[in-house]
Amino acid sequence: MNNQVTATLPLSDPTALPLRSVKEIAQSKVVVIAPHPDDETLGCGGAIALLRFLGCDVRVLVMSDGTLSHPRSQKFPSSVLRSLRESETLSALKILGVHASAVTFLGLKDGSVPLLNSPLKSSAVVACRNYLAEIAPQTIFLPWRYDPHPDHRASWNLIYTALREMSLSPRLIEYPIWDWDEEQQGTGVGAGEGDRESGGKFEENSPIPPQVIGWRLDIETMLELKNSAIAAYRSQTTNLIDDDPEGFRLTPEMLLNFTRPWEVYLEVKTADSCC
Numbered sequence: 001m002n003n004q005v006t007a008t009l010p011l012s013d014p015t016a017l018p019l020r021s022v023k024e025i026a027q028s029k030v031v032v033i034a035p036h037p038d039d040e041t042l043g044c045g046g047a048i049a050l051l052r053f054l055g056c057d058v059r060v061l062v063m064s065d066g067t068l069s070h071p072r073s074q075k076f077p078s079s080v081l082r083s084l085r086e087s088e089t090l091s092a093l094k095i096l097g098v099h100a101s102a103v104t105f106l107g108l109k110d111g112s113v114p115l116l117n118s119p120l121k122s123s124a125v126v127a128c129r130n131y132l133a134e135i136a137p138q139t140i141f142l143p144w145r146y147d148p149h150p151d152h153r154a155s156w157n158l159i160y161t162a163l164r165e166m167s168l169s170p171r172l173i174e175y176p177i178w179d180w181d182e183e184q185q186g187t188g189v190g191a192g193e194g195d196r197e198s199g200g201k202f203e204e205n206s207p208i209p210p211q212v213i214g215w216r217l218d219i220e221t222m223l224e225l226k227n228s229a230i231a232a233y234r235s236q237t238t239n240l241i242d243d244d245p246e247g248f249r250l251t252p253e254m255l256l257n258f259t260r261p262w263e264v265y266l267e268v269k270t271a272d273s274c275c
């Protein structure tokens, strides 16, 4: 079975990737990094529910405030939208078995998660380092480092940079969100998602796409819970905010990628990693 995938086409044939059980990845302390409120549920909702079912301590760090999803809404100005999206995150994660006390909102501005040379990067790295030091996770789920969305790549970069300055060496498991088809890559995938694409997909992280190992996690037993958790994000999946015609909406086509009985994960293949 070919489970070698490249950075440019990580999801070209996901059904060919090996299917794994959650017991192969269960650790007592797990952190999930979400660039925006909803990424943790879309990308890792099944894993979160399974890990919580096994009694693992799962914490979630939401990097940005999600306020670019409906930037022109009068009914939901930025401060209101931020609160709404936070409450949706807490509702979704409650469904998946994560208590509100295990959820942290870093509050970075949506669309502006600091990139490599941003003056805001150092303070964001410090915040990430402090967060990780307190939890000392054995596993971190984080966005795929080559995701087309700049906030996703920047989130990966912040965590990676924070870890380089620490003695922790957790297992890093990356999840794709916007890589599912060529049409979504580099085109801007809706207001608040992908609209800061700078043209070079890999420029902030590494000029050489590494070989990675791709695998699927069997989440069939938790799929119903995951679907309920996704539905908790009403601002992103319904017409709840109806006064911004350019507002972001997760379409049924997009949601198909996240409502399969498995989730796709990617890990960088290193000399001491196994596949």
Ligand SMILES: [Zn+2]
Pocket (backbone or CB within 6 Å): 035, 036, 039, 149, 152, 177, 193
């Ligand atoms: Zn996102």
